[in-house]
Amino acid sequence: MSKNEEIEDQIEGRNAVIELLESDRDINKIYIQSGEKHGSIYKIIAMAKERKILISQVDKNKINQMAQTENHQGVIAIVPPFSYVEVEDILEEAKKRQEDSFILILDGIEDVHNLGSIIRTAETAGVHGIIIPKRRAALVNSTVAKVSAGAVEHMKIARVNNLNETIKQLKEEGLWICGTDMDTKTYYYDQNLTGSIAIVIGSEGFGMSRLVKENCDFLVKIPMKGKITSLNASVSSGIVIYEAVKQRNKK
Numbered sequence: 001m002s003k004n005e006e007i008e009d010q011i012e013g014r015n016a017v018i019e020l021l022e023s024d025r026d027i028n029k030i031y032i033q034s035g036e037k038h039g040s041i042y043k044i045i046a047m048a049k050e051r052k053i054l055i056s057q058v059d060k061n062k063i064n065q066m067a068q069t070e071n072h073q074g075v076i077a078i079v080p081p082f083s084y085v086e087v088e089d090i091l092e093e094a095k096k097r098q099e100d101s102f103i104l105i106l107d108g109i110e111d112v113h114n115l116g117s118i119i120r121t122a123e124t125a126g127v128h129g130i131i132i133p134k135r136r137a138a139l140v141n142s143t144v145a146k147v148s149a150g151a152v153e154h155m156k157i158a159r160v161n162n163l164n165e166t167i168k169q170l171k172e173e174g175l176w177i178c179g180t181d182m183d184t185k186t187y188y189y190d191q192n193l194t195g196s197i198a199i200v201i202g203s204e205g206f207g208m209s210r211l212v213k214e215n216c217d218f219l220v221k222i223p224m225k226g227k228i229t230s231l232n233a234s235v236s237s238g239i240v241i242y243e244a245v246k247q248r249n250k251k
Helices: 003-007 014-022 040-050 060-066 087-097 112-125 142-147 163-172 210-215 233-250
Strands: 009-012 029-033 055-058 075-079 102-107 129-133 157-160 176-180 197-202 218-220
Touching: 009 014, 009 142, 014 040, 014 075, 014 142, 029 040, 029 060, 040 055, 055 060, 087 129, 087 157, 087 163, 102 112, 102 163, 102 233, 112 129, 112 142, 112 233, 129 163, 157 163, 163 176, 163 197, 163 210, 176 210, 176 233, 197 233
Parallel strands: 029 055, 102 129, 102 197, 129 157, 176 197, 176 218
Antiparallel strands: 009 075, 029 075
16 A cells, blocks of 8 residues: 555545535545446536546446445545644634534544534534544544535544643633533533533443543533433434524524
């Protein structure tokens, strides 16, 4: 494998590639399965030609070998690695929109499908950015991009060495830190989620780490009425994020 191939990533699926083409992200090349010329493929080809991006037609076996996901839909875009931002860039995004900061912190989300789903929900809800740790956490890759339906191209994501130091930084910037935890007494809909806020979602198996939990200003939980006492991390994040959206819209 060449040095260039080692640093390249790929985005798969028609919607994800269309979102990629509509973003400002660089694209090295687009592979399209031979014979795929109907529907949204026409749009992808036209957009790629307009941006002067190289298009290569390959047979079904070749594109299946290249694919990192099962549902590539006959389209793979080769791109430079995902460009992470700094926490300051996320705070600046809120200022640019003239809105109170609305940030999501993911404490150890390791499943790429969960990460992709969370990014999609966060982007549709108007979250300004997502913060993830550099260790023991999923990174943005082709699967994340596919599951997010291209939302990753419109979301600022920062990777940090220490979540607790980042939380302290956010507090200094005037943000309240809201953690999600099953052992607290306050339900998410009873908590004020307006103003500048960062919502923390813990890992799928263990929730938030002890120090992160201790550094939160307050904790909320989602009521559980059945025999199963936990939700998928992407579902939990969606519930709390949209409660914040509802409250902020009423403000």
